[in-house]
Amino acid sequence: MGKTAAWPLSLVYAALIAYASLYPFEGWRVQGLAPWAFVTAPWPRYWTGFDVTSNLLGYAPFGFLWALALHRSGGRWPVLGALLAATVLTLCMESIQTLLPQRVPSNVDALLNVGGALMGAWLARWLEWAGWLSRWSRWRDRWFIEDARGILVLLWLWPLALLFPAPVVFGLGQVLERAESALADQLLETPLIDWMPLREIELQPMLPFNEVVCVGLGLLVPVLLAYGVIRQWGQRLVMAVMATLLGIGAALLSAILTYGPAHAWGWFSREVGLGLSWACVAALAALALPRRASLVLALVALVWQLTLLNNASADAYFAQTLQTWEQGRFIRFHGLIQWLGWLWPYLVLMNLLLRLSQGPRPRR
Numbered sequence: 001m002g003k004t005a006a007w008p009l010s011l012v013y014a015a016l017i018a019y020a021s022l023y024p025f026e027g028w029r030v031q032g033l034a035p036w037a038f039v040t041a042p043w044p045r046y047w048t049g050f051d052v053t054s055n056l057l058g059y060a061p062f063g064f065l066w067a068l069a070l071h072r073s074g075g076r077w078p079v080l081g082a083l084l085a086a087t088v089l090t091l092c093m094e095s096i097q098t099l100l101p102q103r104v105p106s107n108v109d110a111l112l113n114v115g116g117a118l119m120g121a122w123l124a125r126w127l128e129w130a131g132w133l134s135r136w137s138r139w140r141d142r143w144f145i146e147d148a149r150g151i152l153v154l155l156w157l158w159p160l161a162l163l164f165p166a167p168v169v170f171g172l173g174q175v176l177e178r179a180e181s182a183l184a185d186q187l188l189e190t191p192l193i194d195w196m197p198l199r200e201i202e203l204q205p206m207l208p209f210n211e212v213v214c215v216g217l218g219l220l221v222p223v224l225l226a227y228g229v230i231r232q233w234g235q236r237l238v239m240a241v242m243a244t245l246l247g248i249g250a251a252l253l254s255a256i257l258t259y260g261p262a263h264a265w266g267w268f269s270r271e272v273g274l275g276l277s278w279a280c281v282a283a284l285a286a287l288a289l290p291r292r293a294s295l296v297l298a299l300v301a302l303v304w305q306l307t308l309l310n311n312a313s314a315d316a317y318f319a320q321t322l323q324t325w326e327q328g329r330f331i332r333f334h335g336l337i338q339w340l341g342w343l344w345p346y347l348v349l350m351n352l353l354l355r356l357s358q359g360p361r362p363r364r
Helices: 006-022 049-058 060-072 078-099 107-129 132-143 149-162 176-187 191-195 208-227 233-259 270-285 291-310 316-325 330-357
Strands: none
Touching: 006 060, 006 078, 006 149, 006 330, 049 060, 049 107, 060 078, 060 107, 060 132, 078 107, 107 132, 149 208, 149 233, 149 330, 176 191, 208 233, 208 270, 208 291, 208 330, 233 270, 291 330
């Protein structure tokens, strides 16, 4: 595969589509239907505008990324390749849904998915014809070092991960309490439950000071990641401003999707304001840091934040928020970004450990 961030992004997006299509992964059984029966079944009698839009737009980024990856890797027919990949993916997902009583395979869904992928692929093709892809390549070469692909993928995914509601703003990766509960449920009727360690003291809600620190670290980590692959300090300043605006925009959109437009700014508390303020000051102070030092500082900030988050309990209000997301029309959207919200910090952690273990790279 060519050295383009489009390939890993397209594979990540395909995995998220698979998760969204097969969620909630319960009640698997053979229902006496051929996996391909939905292809020739009558069209559904009932549908909603949300279903059409979600199926159409859900595959558009996949088609865009796949066509872009093929184009940048020297493929001759990127639109056709993206169309074939989307067709195979959606047929596989709809076929597997025949084993899930809670999901209904549909030929209309499959057609909409393929149509959405085609839209995305043609958008990538149009951007190529218009010269925008070449401009992006030149801009990337001016701004970022050659070995920036992994971090660029993580930076692209960060705003999407923020759309999943979290107990602490920008507090991605708070998974310990939920993981312990899920593991206990799985082991409840087995002898292994006796081997599961019990907490002597229950996790408590986060203190206001720790919340301020977590909010600031949540913004500072992607800024420092960008500093680690950007060439000049002036470009770093622009990227820090962009990261701040993207983070605030993602938090706004998450609140709108969860609670409605009337509560768009409900997440902005005094603690959030203080956290954003000290993060901006720290980002300015770090402008002149060497790239490797920026990555080391990002690693320290990330471990610090994860430690604070996973030693605190999510409050009951957040549990109600999750129930809102895990029901009704949010089920597909929730499936696409829930795992990003949980796993993004740990993907960053692995990337940083791999990079820093390889030693300093020559400056270019």
